[in-house]
Amino acid sequence: MRELPRQLTADELAELFEGRTRFVERLAEEPDPLRRAAALVHELPADEKREILDAHPAIGQRSGLSRRSAAEQGGDADPAVLEELAALNAAYEARHGFRFVVFVDRRPKSEILDVLHERIGRPTADELETALDELVAIAEDRWRRG
Template sequence: MQTESNPSVLARWNSLPPAEAAESILPCCGSHAWAEALTTHRPIPDPVQLLHLSDQIWQSLPPEAWQQAFDSHPRLGERHAKAATATSLTWSSQEQSKAEPTEALRAANARYEARYGRIFLLCANGRTAPEILSALESRIHNDPETEWRESGEQQRQITQLRLKRWLGGT
């Protein structure tokens, strides 16, 4: 997703009190630890640095912070989540706009959750339900450690997409 950044978004965010800044950026990832850590690095001079820092912080977080981010997403093909902000739910809906829920996707989601104990996470922006189902069916055979890392990479991609959207002010 190519989004022109709005310099005033980052400048305004840099000037917010820490708690407000963390709350403002939270919908981009869903992990409070990520949002708070990113906030401590302010002022962040430009979008490139923000995206780079986001990746560094994400990779350094403990598993419970990753799980909190995962929990902020609805199941693919659905519109509600275990724990999410209104903004992140709106973004999820936009990202999944081509993924109409199907019985096959619901069933595959259920199998995935039974196997791994969490929802299937995929950067679904622009993907159709059949494309999502194909990715899910492929990944359900991963061992738990490999799938944890893949879910983390998908969350990183979603966060990057959302940060760009956030920077654009949309």
């Protein structure tokens, strides 16, 4: 397990955060980017918050995944679970206006269904902040695992 870095380039951060967004560009200028990310992510304007969430692939997505996302999402491909995830992801995005992001932490997709069922009905403002916290947790885990 690696310690959090003192400095990272925009390209390194883009890999951790699934894309080179305005947020990633800002973080690249920070001396402790992953430590700073936890606070900075909540200070962003609403459009930038949505931009970084929407850069992440949908949970259960089967194509167009980065190497890291594919490994994290695992291979449990029960068609019924994938179908339910797709329907819930669409309902979540319609309700909240941004992609559902969760730190999977190697849990099977069937367990993520429970999380998605719980979070879909939450107030959008609360859910936005939770999704941003999850996004940072994913990036930190990616860095530590290498």
